[in-house]
Amino acid sequence: MLQSIRDRATGWIAWVVIILIGSAFALFGLSNYMEPGGTPRAVATVNGSEISRNVVGQAYRDQRQQIERAYGDDLEITEEIDREIRRDALERLINQRLVADYIGDRNMTLSDQDLAAIIRSQEMFHEGGRFSQERYQAVLRANQMSSAQYEQQIRRDALAEQLRAAFSESGLVTEREVDDLLRLQMQERDIAWLRLDAAAWHDDVEVSEDAIQAYYDEHRDTFVTEERVRLAYVELRREDLIDDVDVSDDEIETRYEQVRGDRYTEDRLVEARHILIRVDEDADDETVTEAKQRVEELRQRIMDGESFVELAEAYSDDPGSAGRGGDLGRVERGDMVEPFEDALFALDEGEVSEPVRSPFGIHLIEATTATGGEVTPLEEVRDELRREIAEEQVSNEYFDDLNRLDELAFDSPGTLDDAADALGLEIRESDWFTRDGGDDGIAARTEVVEAAFDPEVLDDRMNSPVIELGDDRAVVVRVAEHEPQDQLSLDDVRDDIEVRVRSRKAVEAAEAFADELIERIRDGDNPTDIASEDGRVSFEDIGWVNREEGEAPWQVLRAVFSMARPENDRPGLEKILAADDPVVLVLRGVRDGDVEGVDPEERRELADRLRDSYGDEAVEQFLAQLRADADVEIHDDDYR
Numbered sequence: 001m002l003q004s005i006r007d008r009a010t011g012w013i014a015w016v017v018i019i020l021i022g023s024a025f026a027l028f029g030l031s032n033y034m035e036p037g038g039t040p041r042a043v044a045t046v047n048g049s050e051i052s053r054n055v056v057g058q059a060y061r062d063q064r065q066q067i068e069r070a071y072g073d074d075l076e077i078t079e080e081i082d083r084e085i086r087r088d089a090l091e092r093l094i095n096q097r098l099v100a101d102y103i104g105d106r107n108m109t110l111s112d113q114d115l116a117a118i119i120r121s122q123e124m125f126h127e128g129g130r131f132s133q134e135r136y137q138a139v140l141r142a143n144q145m146s147s148a149q150y151e152q153q154i155r156r157d158a159l160a161e162q163l164r165a166a167f168s169e170s171g172l173v174t175e176r177e178v179d180d181l182l183r184l185q186m187q188e189r190d191i192a193w194l195r196l197d198a199a200a201w202h203d204d205v206e207v208s209e210d211a212i213q214a215y216y217d218e219h220r221d222t223f224v225t226e227e228r229v230r231l232a233y234v235e236l237r238r239e240d241l242i243d244d245v246d247v248s249d250d251e252i253e254t255r256y257e258q259v260r261g262d263r264y265t266e267d268r269l270v271e272a273r274h275i276l277i278r279v280d281e282d283a284d285d286e287t288v289t290e291a292k293q294r295v296e297e298l299r300q301r302i303m304d305g306e307s308f309v310e311l312a313e314a315y316s317d318d319p320g321s322a323g324r325g326g327d328l329g330r331v332e333r334g335d336m337v338e339p340f341e342d343a344l345f346a347l348d349e350g351e352v353s354e355p356v357r358s359p360f361g362i363h364l365i366e367a368t369t370a371t372g373g374e375v376t377p378l379e380e381v382r383d384e385l386r387r388e389i390a391e392e393q394v395s396n397e398y399f400d401d402l403n404r405l406d407e408l409a410f411d412s413p414g415t416l417d418d419a420a421d422a423l424g425l426e427i428r429e430s431d432w433f434t435r436d437g438g439d440d441g442i443a444a445r446t447e448v449v450e451a452a453f454d455p456e457v458l459d460d461r462m463n464s465p466v467i468e469l470g471d472d473r474a475v476v477v478r479v480a481e482h483e484p485q486d487q488l489s490l491d492d493v494r495d496d497i498e499v500r501v502r503s504r505k506a507v508e509a510a511e512a513f514a515d516e517l518i519e520r521i522r523d524g525d526n527p528t529d530i531a532s533e534d535g536r537v538s539f540e541d542i543g544w545v546n547r548e549e550g551e552a553p554w555q556v557l558r559a560v561f562s563m564a565r566p567e568n569d570r571p572g573l574e575k576i577l578a579a580d581d582p583v584v585l586v587l588r589g590v591r592d593g594d595v596e597g598v599d600p601e602e603r604r605e606l607a608d609r610l611r612d613s614y615g616d617e618a619v620e621q622f623l624a625q626l627r628a629d630a631d632v633e634i635h636d637d638d639y640r
Helices: 002-007 011-023 053-074 079-105 112-121 133-142 147-168 175-185 198-204 209-218 238-244 249-263 285-303 308-315 338-344 378-411 417-423 446-452 490-522 527-533 554-560 600-629
Strands: 044-046 049-051 188-196 228-237 269-278 327-331 356-358 361-371 427-429 473-483 537-545 572-578 581-591 632-634
Touching: 044 079, 049 079, 053 079, 053 446, 079 147, 079 600, 079 632, 112 147, 133 147, 147 600, 175 600, 188 490, 188 527, 188 554, 198 490, 209 490, 228 238, 228 378, 228 417, 228 446, 238 378, 249 378, 269 285, 269 308, 269 338, 285 308, 285 361, 338 356, 338 361, 378 417, 378 473, 446 473, 490 527, 490 572, 490 581, 527 537, 554 572, 554 581
Parallel strands: none
Antiparallel strands: 044 049, 044 632, 188 537, 188 581, 228 427, 228 473, 269 327, 269 361, 356 361, 572 581
């Protein structure tokens, strides 16, 4: 078990393994790849159900983006890593299909109450902190999904998560196991290596015609032109409708007056003090009049030069502020009752109010400091308001045009002219792209690629249905040109094959020489001397490294931390390939980590990770058994 954990603990491969295991039981996205692609040349089949090239391509792109975001500039994605990501993406899809079949075969169900609880907890459907049925429907419409489809997906995902949790929560961890893992995690190894430049053997190997022919015959399926299409399409954009709307100056000015106070007036920051002469809310007119007269007298005394602070301390009936000279500190809208706030926020800095009646009595208010309250001029927000009004006016028009576009594309399936003429749209053309999609434009959108290679669009040359590319953009496409896959002749690829065969033979020759070097080192030769006498070999003394730090590439770290400890003062030796160059690893020493000084919290966290790892291993075993019991075929050598 600990060896298994150790093997997964180094470099980006560990991260990919986590993706591979976790994604098979992902809470969201399990069903994104579940529907058959409906296209020829499926990459794989699981129990007779196809996994299309489009679906695998999208999964590969998603997974690569996740890895790039996680590692940033710390990871250079070489061809070797890219191939492994591609293979992992397919394995993930196969595992998802196996889990879905397992759930379906056993009629596992999720109650309606649990389903509703999951959906209501998803923040993408919340407005004002609560679930909104209107937003729920709007989000699903934007993603071209019905509520029944989404709820089916959530049921599958939740059941898959229950399966995953059953495995991950079953592990038991002892203190001894934590100590053992700490020693491994904190272990350091003293390493050096000899690197052989395989390219130096290129001129020494022979490539016969028979070898070229054999390679071509063995890899015939890979020497084909990729099927590709070029699309004609019309695009409906809300932005274009907005640009065409005529909004008058009167409409803009009216809207400005409506929203100026809330949107374009800066909040006033006011510090205040007051004197309160308390009067009951239901007091008679005579009592109220007497209180107002007292406040008027106090105001006049302040105007004549007496101190507001001293008068507040002497006469104010507000026990909370009287001792502070009536000081209320900073007052914001909503802090006080409305009559008090209205009077306060109308004052300039240093100004004293007239008597103000509130439910508590009669106030005399001074704004000791006042900032803010500036109003953004109309000219600075004119364009913003124009767009806002225009958006409101075209909201219904856009959806009307969207429905009309769908009808016109369906009624005249063999041409885009009718839709373009009726809606004033331009018929455009995309660049060529394959089933993996394009790098930019509409060909970079998965939904467009799937539509382009749908049999009705590709083979029958029909218009696609409307494809919504967000809330404010939609297209209808049709195939303008199609180039099917075609076999390349040997003459077409002879030079490429010769390079591949020569490179492979050069690597094999370099590997054979690496085996000789290993024997020489075992017989006592010094690696430094070997490198100095042969220009095809370089030596690098790295020294002590741990699992996560040091100058060694990830392939080297992964290999060196899986090597056996050196014995009898003889270095451990192992040959690996790194970027197609043979490398002879020299392991000179191992020292385990010191567990005595490890923080208790770190030990608890490690125990949790170890428990998760036990669960991951149980998941791997479960998936392996599902795979063994299933009929899984991979049809594309690129994914083997």
